[in-house]
Amino acid sequence: MAKVRVATTWLECCSGCHMSILDLDEKLVDLLSKIEFDASPITDIKEFGEVDVGIVEGSVGNEEQLEVLKKIREKAKILIALGDCACFGGIPAMRNFFNKDEVLKRVYIETESTVNPSKVIPSLDVPKIFPSVKSIDQFVKVDVYIPGCPPDPRAIEYAIKELLEGKIPVLPPELLSYE
Amino acid sequence: MREVKLKIDGKEVIATEGMTILEAARKAGFEIPTLCYHDGLSAHGGCRLCVVEVKGSPRLLTSCTTPVTNGMEVSINTDRVKEARKFVMNLIMTERNHFCMFCEKSGRYEETDCELQKRAYEVQIEHFPFPVYVNKYPIDTTSPVMVMDHNRCILCGRCVRVCSEVVANSTLDFSFRGSKALIASDTGLNRGESSCISCGACMQVCPAGALFSKFGGYKGKKSLCEKIETFCPICGVGCETTNYVRYNNIVEIEGSGLAKGNLDGGQLCEKGRYGPLMETRNRISLPLLRDSRGRFVESSYQEAINKSIQLLKAYSPDKIVFRVSSFLPAEDLAYIKGFALKLGVKDIDTFDGEIYRNLISFDYPKANYEDILNSDLIILVGGDIVKEHGVVGSYIRRAVRNKGAELIIISPAESKMDRFSKEVRRVAEGSEGSVVKEYEEKIRKASNPVIILEGAYLLKNREAIESWLKFAEASKVKTLPLPPTGNSLAAWKLGISSKSNENTESGKLLFLILGDIDSSYSPASLAELGFEAIILHGAYIDPMMKLADVVLPGKSWLENEGTYKLISGEVKKFTPILRAEKDAKSPRELLSELADALRLGKIDIDSLITSL
Numbered sequence: 001m002a003k004v005r006v007a008t009t010w011l012e013c014c015s016g017c018h019m020s021i022l023d024l025d026e027k028l029v030d031l032l033s034k035i036e037f038d039a040s041p042i043t044d045i046k047e048f049g050e051v052d053v054g055i056v057e058g059s060v061g062n063e064e065q066l067e068v069l070k071k072i073r074e075k076a077k078i079l080i081a082l083g084d085c086a087c088f089g090g091i092p093a094m095r096n097f098f099n100k101d102e103v104l105k106r107v108y109i110e111t112e113s114t115v116n117p118s119k120v121i122p123s124l125d126v127p128k129i130f131p132s133v134k135s136i137d138q139f140v141k142v143d144v145y146i147p148g149c150p151p152d153p154r155a156i157e158y159a160i161k162e163l164l165e166g167k168i169p170v171l172p173p174e175l176l177s178y179e
Numbered sequence: 180m181r182e183v184k185l186k187i188d189g190k191e192v193i194a195t196e197g198m199t200i201l202e203a204a205r206k207a208g209f210e211i212p213t214l215c216y217h218d219g220l221s222a223h224g225g226c227r228l229c230v231v232e233v234k235g236s237p238r239l240l241t242s243c244t245t246p247v248t249n250g251m252e253v254s255i256n257t258d259r260v261k262e263a264r265k266f267v268m269n270l271i272m273t274e275r276n277h278f279c280m281f282c283e284k285s286g287r288y289e290e291t292d293c294e295l296q297k298r299a300y301e302v303q304i305e306h307f308p309f310p311v312y313v314n315k316y317p318i319d320t321t322s323p324v325m326v327m328d329h330n331r332c333i334l335c336g337r338c339v340r341v342c343s344e345v346v347a348n349s350t351l352d353f354s355f356r357g358s359k360a361l362i363a364s365d366t367g368l369n370r371g372e373s374s375c376i377s378c379g380a381c382m383q384v385c386p387a388g389a390l391f392s393k394f395g396g397y398k399g400k401k402s403l404c405e406k407i408e409t410f411c412p413i414c415g416v417g418c419e420t421t422n423y424v425r426y427n428n429i430v431e432i433e434g435s436g437l438a439k440g441n442l443d444g445g446q447l448c449e450k451g452r453y454g455p456l457m458e459t460r461n462r463i464s465l466p467l468l469r470d471s472r473g474r475f476v477e478s479s480y481q482e483a484i485n486k487s488i489q490l491l492k493a494y495s496p497d498k499i500v501f502r503v504s505s506f507l508p509a510e511d512l513a514y515i516k517g518f519a520l521k522l523g524v525k526d527i528d529t530f531d532g533e534i535y536r537n538l539i540s541f542d543y544p545k546a547n548y549e550d551i552l553n554s555d556l557i558i559l560v561g562g563d564i565v566k567e568h569g570v571v572g573s574y575i576r577r578a579v580r581n582k583g584a585e586l587i588i589i590s591p592a593e594s595k596m597d598r599f600s601k602e603v604r605r606v607a608e609g610s611e612g613s614v615v616k617e618y619e620e621k622i623r624k625a626s627n628p629v630i631i632l633e634g635a636y637l638l639k640n641r642e643a644i645e646s647w648l649k650f651a652e653a654s655k656v657k658t659l660p661l662p663p664t665g666n667s668l669a670a671w672k673l674g675i676s677s678k679s680n681e682n683t684e685s686g687k688l689l690f691l692i693l694g695d696i697d698s699s700y701s702p703a704s705l706a707e708l709g710f711e712a713i714i715l716h717g718a719y720i721d722p723m724m725k726l727a728d729v730v731l732p733g734k735s736w737l738e739n740e741g742t743y744k745l746i747s748g749e750v751k752k753f754t755p756i757l758r759a760e761k762d763a764k765s766p767r768e769l770l771s772e773l774a775d776a777l778r779l780g781k782i783d784i785d786s787l788i789t790s791l
Contacts, residue, residue, distance in 0.1 A: 084280050087306045093278055096313045097330075132313065137306055145305035149280045152287075173288045173300040178279035 003036040004164065005051040008082075009072055010041055011065040012092045012133060013058030017083035018042065020150035021055075027157055034164055048075040053163060059085040059092050060134050064127035073140040078163065080144040081136050082156070084178060087147040092133040100131045144169055148177035185251035200242035200253055201229055211255050212264065212298055214271075215335035216243040217384055219437040219445055220344055223336050227267045228298060231255045239263055265302040272299060273309045274358070275316065276330035282388040283396050290402035294386035295333060316361065321371025324453045325382045325392055329361055332389035338362060338381030345437070345444035347576035348595075350375045362389075376565050376572075376595050377449040383433050394456035395423070395431035404430050409754040410743075411451040412506075412665035412736060416570045417745035418447050422756045429455055429737070429756065442548060448569025455737055455756075460719040466762060467730040475730070480762045486729050487714050488776045490688055496523030500686035500710070504694035504717075505529040505663075505670035507766060508741020508753065509788055512670050514767035515692060517782035518774055526686060530696065531663050532676030534638040538660055539671075541648040546629045546657035547747065552578050556625035557586045558618060560611050560647060562634025563594040568661050571746075572596060575631070585625075589614055611637060612646035619650060628656050635663035662746065664696065665736075669744035669791055686710060691727070692766050693717030695736050716769055732763045739765045742788055750791045 010018060018041055024031065035053075039045040048054075054076025060066050073079055084090040095103045108114065108121045136142060144163070146155050155175040162169035181196040187204050194203035199222065204211055215226040224244035231242045234252035239260060242253075254260065271277070277295070279285040284293035288300045316329035334353070339362065342351040350373055354363035364373035382390040404423035411420050411432075419435040432452050437445025466483035467475045478486075491499070501519050503512070519527045529535075551557065551574040564572045578584040579599045586600040591608040606614060622628045630651055637643055638660055651658040662668055670676055689710040691698065698721050715727040718735040738759035744750050764772075767784075774782055 081306065084278075088278060089311065090278070091280060093311075094281060096311075097276070097315050135306065138310065142306070147305050170303060171305060173303065176300045176303065176305060177287050178296060178299070179282075179285040179287065 004034060004053060005038050005049070006035050006040070006053045006055065007038040007048050007051040007072060007076060008040040008042065008055040008057070009048075009068055011056065011058030011069060011086070011136070012061040013083065013085045013090070015041070015057070016150040017057040017086075017148075020083075020148070020153050021156055023153040024157055025153075027153075031157075031160060035160070048072055051076050053078050053080060055080045055082050056086050056136055057082045058136075059089045060130070060136055060139055061092055061095075061132075062127040062129045066130075066139060069136055069140055078143045078168075079140065080146060080159065081142045082146050083151055084147050084149040086136050086142075087145045088178070089133050089135045090149065093135075096132040100129065104129070146171065149179050152177060183247045183249050183251075185247050185249070185253060187253045188255055194247045196247075198247050200231060200233075200240070200245050200247055200251075203247050204231075204242065204253070204255060209255055211242050212301060213243060214294060214298055214333070214386055215337060217337050217340075217437075219440075220337060220340040220384070223340065226271065226333070226335055228264055230260060230263050230267075232257050232260055261302070265304070268299055268302045268304055269308055271295070271333050272304060273307045273311050275312065275314070275332065277387075282331060283391045284388040284400075286400045286402065290400050292400050292402070293388055295388075312358070314358065319364075319370050320393075321369040322375060322377060322393075323371065324377045324379060324394070324449065324457075325370075325390055326396065327362070327370055328389050328391075330389075331387050332362060333387050334360055334362070335386060337384040337386060338390060341380045341384045341437075341446075345446050345573070346376070346378055346380050347573050347580050348374065348376055348378070349580075351381060374595055374598060376569065377453070378446055378569055379449070379452040380434070380437075380446045383437070392431060392453075392456075394453060395429075398428070398430045399425050401431065407754060407756050408435060409756065410751055411447065412743045412751075412753055413450050413454060414448075414568050415662050415665045415667065415743075415746045416443075416568055417665075417743065417747070417749065417751055418443055418451055418570055419445070420447065420451065424756060427758050432456070443570050443573070446570060446573060448572075449566070450569065462718060462735070462760075462763075463720060463724075463730060463732040464760060464762075466732060467724075467727075469728045475724075480731075483729055483731055484772055484776070487731070487773060490712050490714060490728065491522070491690075491773065491777060494688040494712075497525065498687040499524045499526070499690065500688065501527035501690045501692070503527065503529050503670075503675060503692045503766075504696045505531050505667045505676070506665050506696050506736065507670075507692070507694045508739055508743065509666060509669040509673065509750075509791055510741045510784060511692075511694075511739070511766040512666065512673050512675055513784035513787040514770055514782060516673055516675050516787075517784060518770045518779065521774065521779040521782060522777070527675060529667070529670045529676045531635060531639070531667050531670070534635065534660075534663065534667070535671040535676040537638060537641045537644060538648070541652050543648055543651035543658045544655055546631070546659040548574050550627065550629050550657050551575060551631070551659070553582070554578050554627045554629040555582070555584050556622060556628040557584055558589065558622065558628065558630045559586060559596065559600075560589045560630065560632050560644075561637035562590065563592065563596070564631070564633045564661070565595045567633060567663075568746075571631070571659075571661065575599070587618065587621075608636065609640055609643050611640075611643040615646040615650050619654070622650075622656055623654055630656055630658040632658065632660040634661075638663070659746075666743045668746065669742070672744060672791055673787060687712070689713045691715045691717070691723060692733075693719075693721055693723075694733060694739075694766070695719065697721060698723040716766060718763070731769060732760065733769075734759045734763045734765045738763065741765075742791065744791050 054072040159169040192207040222243040224241040230239035232254040319327040434445040468478040713727040716731040
């Protein structure tokens with residue numbers, strides 16, 4: 001049987017959910033007999049190939065992230081939103097309670113650790129920032145949600161195993177986590 | 180009560196008339212998820228999470244408000260019901276900021292402090308199907324004890340109901356409508372400036388992260404804490420508490436009776452819920468001795484004991500004076516008395532002994548809490564009952580609001596009780612007794628009048644209370660003098676306060692046992708009495724330490740197991756909440772060491788405790 005091809009990517013996030021994938025530890029070795037990683041921060045392959053499963057960590061807060069999200073949606077048969085940022089908006093969505101310009105000013109000019117005497121807010125060579133951060137399902141269709149900050153490795157394992165058996169997983173309360 | 184037969188999920192259930200579907204189902208062992216419903220409060224029917232299907236009804240019905248009827252067929256877990264619950268939860272979760280990961284109460288399913296989050300896990304919400312509404316609502320941090328984050332509020336109204344039904348203070352209510360609706364304090368004031376009495380009942384019942392403690396917040400989830408059920412002995416009302424403790428630190432104190440049908444409705448007052456968390460005094464952590472140059476030096480426990488023994492031996496018993504806090508367990512009080520007797524010391528008194536001697540000579544009928552609740556005229560004389568005996572204050576408010584009782588306040592200072600009174604009489608401190616004549620007529624005409632005497636300052640002033648007590652005695656008016664500390668009644672009963680102060684003048688050695696209280700509580704200024712030597716035993720750094728020769732660290736009430744006699748007459752055993760440091764001893768532990776060294780023989784306290 002051909003191995004299931006999996007691509008993963010991260011958008012506006014902290015990469016903690018990918019750490020949670022690695023946190024599967026020795027179970028990851030078992031899984032690797034059934035799945036194969038395509039483009040992923042773990043394999044460092046940059047371009048998505050045709051895959052069975054796409055895993056997205058992080059929310060969408062700028063143009064580039066939206067482009068990457070659309071690409072992986074195109075290439076993946078099943079798309080998994082991994083972690084609170086992808087499912088709900090997460091920590092990055094905290095900025096939705098402030099004005100975009102307020103946020104940029106705070107980050108690039110006012111933070112205590114910033115040295116920016118000419119008070120420049122980057123605008124060239126960087127992706128355009130959106131007025132608010134949104135979960136990925138507000139842009140593309142999502143098939144499976146695994147919330148958590150980060151998700152419990154057991155939830156990731158449960159979801160992948162269900163998918164390998166041809167089912168769309170719905171997590172039980174014990175494996176759900178919004179924190 | 181008539182019996183009602185109904186079917187829940189096909190099972191025959193017998194309920195009584197007037198019960199709701201929810202009550203009948205829970206009694207029969209079925210579980211229906213709820214959010215705005217709370218055992219100790221009236222049903223609200225606002226969240227719609229408890230909906231069930233009833234045969235014959237085209238709509239789903241809220242089980243918390245629908246009464247049972249004969250022959251009713253209820254299904255509590257059909258697909259239609261489950262779908263409705265998930266839909267309701269999705270609406271609630273997207274209405275305001277319910278991003279759990281930056282909320283104080285958030286946790287995993289087994290350990291979360293948040294009922295809203297728990298319900299969301301249960302209906303398996305894994306994303307927000309509706310766009311999240313990101314209006315910014317105010318965060319009110321003006322209360323000294325809690326934070327109100329309107330962004331996390333689900334408008335379930337539990338806080339509004341508890342404030343009105345249990346605490347009867349009615350500070351909280353809804354304001355505005357629809358998406359602009361907010362929980363308001365009074366008519367839209369900040370909480371800190373409102374009529375809020377900081378009792379924290381609203382905080383305890385909040386099912387979301389909207390109300391949380393300024394002291395317990397971010398100190399860890401309750402599921403990670405040790406849970407100790409006991410009661411609060413601070414003022415003598417003795418409210419039942421559940422204490423959450425982590426690494427020997429109190430994270431939160433909750434009232435336990437909210438759903439139990441207790442008279443107090445499970446509320447606590449500011450002192451009981453936040454007092455131990457607000458303590459700012461420093462502890463006496465080491466034994467201290469005064470050296471030859473008059474400086475304090477740290478010493479070993481044994482050195483301090485030896486010095487104390489030396490002092491106790493150096494003075495004849497009639498030159499030794501004991502001054503004792505009455506906020507100590509009865510075991511300590513009884514042991515102190517036994518110790519003093521064996522030693523031959525006669526001058527022993529509590530700091531509130533004067534109150535006992537003021538009250539004992541009058542034979543007035545005693546009022547209890549029910550008398551307050553059923554009263555039609557309440558005369559509140561003295562200090563701030565909201566601060567001193569907050570829960571008794573709620574009984575007065577309930578009588579005023581629910582039964583239409585009239586409240587007359589005779590007090591030198593403003594308090595948060597004033598707004599419930601039609602007549603507030605400002606008198607100079609100490610002249611509370613001068614106005615009795617004006618009210619005698621009115622009190623005699625009332626059918627169930629109650630007089631409440633509040634405040635240590637008042638009860639210590641014989642002149643101020645004499646005319647009230649004489650009147651109560653003559654006219655047989657039920658009266659409740661509220662004792663100043665949690666175990667005053669035991670101290671009085673054990674006879675520690677019965678000695679008069681007169682011969683203190685001749686005292687040379689003062690043995691001061693402070694427990695948790697401050698020596699400033701003492702009637703006469705002890706410092707001015709010119710003692711030659713002072714042994715001080717207490718939990719906190721105290722002004723009298725300046726004059727002391729030996730300072731011994733004591734246990735605080737939180738660490739000291741023992742018996743308390745409450746205002747209601749009930750005798751309760753307190754379970755310690757915290758562990759004491761090695762050298763911190765209770766008075767009975769300290770005195771038994773001294774008694775051994777002085778060969779005083781066995782001091783028996785058991786019979787005294789049982790006689791309480």
